Amino acid sequence: MSITIRLEKEEEEILRGIVEAKNTNMSAYIREFISEKLDEEVDKEMFKKAMKIMENDDTEFVSWEEAKAELGFSDEI
Template sequence: MSITIRLEKGEEEILRGIVEAKNTNMSVYIRDIISEKIDDEIDREMYKKAVKVMEDDDTEFVSWEEAKAELGISDEV
């Protein structure tokens, strides 16, 4: 898929400078930025859902140490 974006002259110059400094190409750099933004958005939505569960649910949360003890898990390898 191909996408076209319009940038102001100054934005383009900054972007080209960053791409050159990172020794990559424009497509790879922009693809990486978009991927990071998508990951951030997914994380944000998952956080909102988790907070809602904690606020609305009668679920009991325990520490990792308590869960390990209850399940008989040790830290020994």
């Protein structure tokens, strides 16, 4: 798949500088950037759904320290 984007000159210069500093190529950098952004969006949506479920749920949440104490775990290895 091929996508064309238009950038302002300043944006292009900044992008080229980043790509050069990371010692990569434009396509690889943009693919990685888009992949990270897509992951963030998916995470945000999952968080929103989880929060909605928890709002309608009577589940009690405890801190990690409380859970460890209740389960008899210690910090020792």
